[in-house]
Amino acid sequence: xxxxxxxxxxxxxxxxxxxxxxxxxxxxxxxxxxxxxxxxxxxxxxxxxxxxxxxxxxxxxxxxxxxxxxxxxxxxxxxxxxxxxxxxxxxxxxxxxxxxxxxxxxxxxxxxxxxxxxxxxxxxxxxxxxxxxxxxxxxxxxxxxxxxx
Numbered sequence: 001x002x003x004x005x006x007x008x009x010x011x012x013x014x015x016x017x018x019x020x021x022x023x024x025x026x027x028x029x030x031x032x033x034x035x036x037x038x039x040x041x042x043x044x045x046x047x048x049x050x051x052x053x054x055x056x057x058x059x060x061x062x063x064x065x066x067x068x069x070x071x072x073x074x075x076x077x078x079x080x081x082x083x084x085x086x087x088x089x090x091x092x093x094x095x096x097x098x099x100x101x102x103x104x105x106x107x108x109x110x111x112x113x114x115x116x117x118x119x120x121x122x123x124x125x126x127x128x129x130x131x132x133x134x135x136x137x138x139x140x141x142x143x144x145x146x147x148x149x
Contacts, residue, residue, distance in 0.1 A: 002071050005141050010067020013133040014060045017126055024122050031112055032122045041105040063130075066091065070134050084135035092131040099123040 018036065025033040037055035040046045050058075070091055074084055103114050112119030 002075050003068060006068030006071035007064050008141065009071060009134060009137045010064035011060060012137055013067060013130055014063025016133060017063070017130040018056055018059055020126050020129065024126070030119045030122055031110055032119055032126065035099070035102055035106070035111040038102065038106050038108065038111055040107040046107070067134065071138065074138055081135060081139060084138060085132065088131045088134040092127060095127040095130070096124050
């Protein structure tokens with residue numbers, strides 16, 4: 001049950017983050033969605049021309065792993081919502097600075113640069129929203145499970 005809950009939480013939070021970044025990119029022209037999906041620097045798979053859907057599935061797979069890890073830690077003992085939020089913020093803290101690594105490793109010049117503060121702001125905002133989605137979805141699924149039993 002923990003595993004499936006982690007999969008669902010990771011799937012939905014990753015889907016929402018991806019759609020948020022796609023919307024931000026469409027509205028502002030800042031390529032944060034492109035950066036989120038970019039895999040051109042990864043050996044072997046970076047040489048392939050993947051479809052947007054496949055690259056989105058890569059992103060979603062990473063989010064599912066984060067969701068599974070989050071649920072594993074969240075289920076270890078009873079936590080308040082505030083504690084679950086702190087747990088999520090700590091677990092997701094690498095994603096806030098991942099911008100700089102992804103931007104510097106990207107082969108394409110279409111991703112935002114290392115000093116593009118507008119892109120950095122959107123990136124951090126989006127990943128903070130993602131971090132807040134994890135405890136919200138966790139509590140939502142907990143309530144639904146309790147109601148169905």
